[in-house]
Amino acid sequence: MLAALIIVFREVFEAGLIIGIVLAVTRAVPHRNRWIGGGVLAGVLAACVVAAFAGALSNLFAGMGQELFNAAILTVAVVMLTWHNVWMARHGSELAGELRSAGRAVVEGSKSLLALAVVVGVAVLREGSEVVLFLYGVLAAGDDSAWSVALGGFGGLLLGALVCVLTYAGLVHIPMRALFATTTVLIALLAAGMAAQATHFLEQANWLTAMDKVVWDSGWLLSDSSFLGRALHTLIGYTDQPTAMQLAVYLAILLVTFVLMRIYGSAAKAMPEPAHG
């Protein structure tokens, strides 16, 4: 039971961190619960589908289907997170101010919410499909211990949800203005980390073989399979043996985010303020 609890918790942990951040980011946006909840639900359903077809998925692309699928959904998440940050550079001040109820902000707000709902859905899908496979396998085995393992799995899910709540609670204690600045940085790092993970999957699939030398090995200092290492892996993309390509992609995403935010953020300020009311 304890083993099941740990396995499920490890999978749900990452998704919990990401959902917590997204909930904090969208604190001021109306209807956010509906969108984020929808994202989680879609993620769970998709995870079941992916788990059911795991064998078929794996056999695609000469046995590299799983890696390419992971790389593809991570790329979707990276694009959505970057888009959200750029969008916030333009509309963040409107949302933070008293314009929360302004019709356009709501409409535009749901556009950004859609992006974040996709990010949440993708995170749940990725981690969830492994949980589904594991629990299904346990129940299908029909051992006496099956229910105790399922119980452990449920406990793991609850602990993962707790991570989500704690992340959220930690972030919302930051005052609104600072929250936007903090989460912008968090989301940029999250996106860069996901891009580096996607790079790793492409390297695993042998689709990306350029610059595959490991730049450093900091496993002796902080292993990325330790608890703290895993948290940092999700949050900022820490890995103890990054390849040159992973580093390049990581920095490129940060640079692109920064440049796009400058372009669209300053364009917003240069334009006359829309009439309020």
Added chain:
Amino acid sequence: MFASPMLSKTAFFVALCLASVSAMSTAGAQTATEIQLSYKDKKFEPAEISAAANTPVVIKLKNLDAKAMEFESKTLKVEKVVAGGGDAIINVRAQKPGRYEFFDEYNEKTARGALVVK
């Protein structure tokens, strides 16, 4: 109103990334050592495999059990779910000499093996 030019620029950026990725990925990788490995009754067979140093390794894993398993190695940086009765191909980049442990994440205690690189 702002969304559409921004979207098209995002799309352009993505296309650019994809183009550069496909340009960089070369078709012919180094010739790799191929190793057959099977998994049955929550055990790897053989439990120890070996390969030469500084050569990429391809592990061809057959899961003979009915349940799914996840091949994982922290030191080799590999994680792969293998469906019950399914096959998997695992690419391992060229390694320095050493002993690299792997296990089934769902049965971490009993299902263990190692790749010895000489």
